[in-house]
Amino acid sequence: MRLYLDVDGTLLRRSGHAKLRGEFAPAANLPRFIEWAAAGFECIWVTSRTRHGSADKLLPILRQAIGPGDEWDRMAASMLSFATPVWHDFKAQAMKLDEAFIWLDDAPEEESLDALRDAGRLDCWIQVALEQRPDDLRRIMEILEHHGSPQR
Ligand SMILES: [Mg+2]
Secondary structure, X not given: OEEEEOOEOOOEEEOOOHHHHOOEEEOOOHHHXXXXXXXXXXXXXXXXXXXOOOOOOOHHHHHHHHOOXXXXXXXXXXXXXXXXXXXXXXXXXXXXXXXXXXXXXXXXXXXXXXXXXXXXXXXXXXXXXXXXXXXXXXXXXXXXXXXXOOOO
């Protein structure tokens, strides 16, 4: 199954420690989540940071948030398979709405929600609330594992 992933507010949050690790702080368990997602889903970035069709601007920000080392190396290897579709106006333009999927995003645009609603796929969106719950990815993994075994 496809897993569409937002970044800001979903996997990264504004850091209160700008001097230490850069502007953004990772969600708790982010490296584990990425490896887990890569193993079970067809992962697709849908963030303004990749909408030009490449992760070249995203990966340095993730690396800075995680910090160099084995954890980052494993996470980076997992992300090699993540797709980066081009989109222009709103995120749902990058999605195949006629097939089942999961979309993790803290704050989708109204145009995207309308497109999902029109396609009967609104329940494919799961809201992440990282700013309120830094360990929200743990909840997401539990939800998706109960969703049925994820398949490629
Ligand atoms: Mg977001």
